[in-house]
Amino acid sequence: FTLRRMLARGSQGSMPRVDDRAESIARLMWNQRDHHRHILRQRAIGLVGLLFALGIGTKLVVVQYLANDAYTDRAESQHVRDTSVRARRGRILDRNHRVLATTLESQSFFVNHISDADTRRAIAVRFSSAAGESTSRMMRKMDGERSFVWLARKMVDGPDLDDLPEGVGRVVEMRRSYPMSTVAGQLIGYTDVDNVGIDGLEASFDPLLRGHSGEISSRVDALGRVIGDFGVVKLMPEDGADLVLAIDADYQSIAEEELETAVKLFEAESGIAIVSDPGTGEILAMANVPLYDPNQFGRYPQAIRRNRAVTDIFEPGSTFKIVAVAGALEESFIGAEDSVFCEYGRLEVEGGVIGDTHPFGWLTVGEVIEESSNI
Numbered sequence: 195f196t197l198r199r200m201l202a203r204g205s206q207g208s209m210p211r212v213d214d215r216a217e218s219i220a221r222l223m224w225n226q227r228d229h230h231r232h233i234l235r236q237r238a239i240g241l242v243g244l245l246f247a248l249g250i251g252t253k254l255v256v257v258q259y260l261a262n263d264a265y266t267d268r269a270e271s272q273h274v275r276d277t278s279v280r281a282r283r284g285r286i287l288d289r290n291h292r293v294l295a296t297t298l299e300s301q302s303f304f305v306n307h308i309s310d311a312d313t314r315r316a317i318a319v320r321f322s323s324a325a326g327e328s329t330s331r332m333m334r335k336m337d338g339e340r341s342f343v344w345l346a347r348k349m350v351d352g353p354d355l356d357d358l359p360e361g362v363g364r365v366v367e368m369r370r371s372y373p374m375s376t377v378a379g380q381l382i383g384y385t386d387v388d389n390v391g392i393d394g395l396e397a398s399f400d401p402l403l404r405g406h407s408g409e410i411s412s413r414v415d416a417l418g419r420v421i422g423d424f425g426v427v428k429l430m431p432e433d434g435a436d437l438v439l440a441i442d443a444d445y446q447s448i449a450e451e452e453l454e455t456a457v458k459l460f461e462a463e464s465g466i467a468i469v470s471d472p473g474t475g476e477i478l479a480m481a482n483v484p485l486y487d488p489n490q491f492g493r494y495p496q497a498i499r500r501n502r503a504v505t506d507i508f509e510p511g512s513t514f515k516i517v518a519v520a521g522a523l524e525e526s527f528i529g530a531e532d533s534v535f536c537e538y539g540r541l542e543v544e545g546g547v548i549g550d551t552h553p554f555g556w557l558t559v560g561e562v563i564e565e566s567s568n569i
Contacts, residue, residue: 281405282368283389284434286382286396288443289478293373295382295396295488297389300369303345305336305362317362321345347387370396376485378446380501384488393491394501395437405434440476445469449479457483466503480504512566519563533558536569 286295305317318332335343345362370385383394391400408431449467457465469479480503486494500506510517522528539553550568557567 280368280389280407281431282433283370283385284403284405285436286403287436287438288441288446289439290442291438292443294378294439294441294443295370295372297368298371300367301349301364302347302367303349303362303364305343305345317345372488374443374447375489376487377443377450378441378480379486379488380482380499380503381441381480382488383501384491384499393499394488395439399437403434403437406432408432440478441480442478445479446481449481450483450485453481453483454485464502468503512568515563515566519559523559528559530559534562534567536562536567539569541569 283297285293285297288294303321305314314333314336315329318329318336321332332345347367368389370389372379372382372384381394383396383398384392385396386392389404391397391403396403407429409429449469453465453467456462465481465483467479467481468477469481470477480501482500482502484498486498491499519528523530528534533556535556536550536554538555539550541548548569552565554561554565554567557565
């Protein structure tokens with residue numbers, strides 16, 4: 195078409211030179227090719243735009259309808275935090291409602307990622323004695339891979355809060371306390387750092403004493419900080435019940451004091467004493483020596499913390515003679531003033547011989563108990 199136009203112009207006397215015609219033809223062909231490429235680019239861009247719009251539309255359908263529940267749960271997990279509210283552990287009381295175990299507020303201190311070595315050392319020096327561990331051990335804890343490290347847990351008398359090193363945080367926790375110290379220590383037992391009963395009555399009645407924790411749901415920002423006062427109480431905490439014992443703290447203290455004196459007098463390794471009401475069978479005191487303080491249970495070996503009055507097994511031996519004689523008196527087989535011939539310390543029976551370390555002839559029933567005669 196272009197060549198025909200040029201030849202037509204040449205027949206009218208305005209025929210251009212051959213070089214001009216070639217240049218014009220080349221220019222026209224380049225423009226035509228460029229126009230074709232432009233159209234292809236437009237179509238490609240349109241196709242990409244269409245695919246992008248289809249992708250966005252598909253994603254919107256998935257987010258709004260097909261995966262709505264999953265994304266809702268994910269958003270809630272990122273912006274809502276559930277915090278456990280621990281219940282107050284119940285008290286342990288004696289029969290006169292004097293407190294043997296209770297729960298007090300305490301302070302716990304932690305550090306969260308301190309990179310400066312000098313600062314870590316200063317913190318370790320300050321808190322090591324309060325935590326009951328060496329400075330080097332605390333330094334190793336802070337030098338580890340964990341960014342969050344407890345410095346001291348459940349301190350009743352903490353450091354000055356206005357002078358805490360930068361990077362050290364504080365939280366208020368509940369701490370188990372035993373106001374009477376060593377009184378009935380083995381009987382009461384103790385709890386761990388999370389107020390869970392580990393030994394003694396604290397462990398036996400842990401479900402009763404522990405109660406049930408509550409839960410609060412709070413809105414948080416991207417850094418996990420609580421936003422304002424927004425929060426919902428999902429479950430109210432239920433404090434643990436108090437436990438009232440048959441133990442009398444006065445009797446318990448006297449029994450422990452007298453038992454400790456006897457252990458020292460006879461140079462024994464340990465001693466056990468149980469005081470009961472003969473009319474009802476109630477246990478008024480249950481003492482174990484050596485004594486131990488459950489406020490500092492970690493300083494005592496397990497052998498001392500054990501309540502041997504209920505955990506250890508003993509053969510009754512001569513103590514059972516009282517039961518046998520009491521039964522004979524109750525059934526009127528013998529009278530309190532009757533006499534018994536004790537065979538001068540040797541009695542042959544079927545299967546062997548019964549002997550006494552101290553031979554006796556005739557003894558009254560009372561003297562039989564007094565002399566602990568086997569025969």
